[in-house]
Amino acid sequence: MAKYLARALRQEFAASQAAADPRGRAGHQSAAASNLSGLSLWEAQQILSVSKLSPKEIQKNYKHLFKVNNKSVGGSFYLQSKVVRVKERLDE
Template identity: 80%
Template sequence: MRALRQEFAASRAAADARGRSERPQSAAASRIIGISLQEAQQILNVSNLNPEEIQKNYDHLFKVNDKSVGGSFYLQSKVVRAKERLDEELRIQAKDEKEKGWKAET
């Protein structure tokens, strides 16, 4: 029982640390989509947010996990959610850059 409580406390601390490391908009996107940025990057096997690489890996993984070719609907769904999460992060970054541009002009 003690080990279970310790593991629960450690898991909560790790989750809190992950939440603090993300920007507020990014953390909100993780909660809404249900997948963290890091997990999305791991699923699509990308280390940086390069839209072309994300799309290429998404297309490949979506195709190989298609149920009609013996793939898994569950894995295909994870691939879709990962792509949605990375697309949202790209949108957040573009918005931040646009806002920085406006602030620099004033």
């Protein structure tokens, strides 16, 4: 009986894991990257105002936001560091 209970628990656990993640295996990589930086790819794109993952557009918007948030011109070091994290997330 213990053998059947253990098998049933394993099956239930596997089913609940599959139901909890409808994105499949590729979603695990995206979620892991998001957990490392704290940002989803969508959030990072919204912050830098980029619709595509065009390196040229990302770099242009990154430079602008980094420059305007420079502390020496009255910007915020906190926001500047967030812009750096966003760029890192998009570069992943």
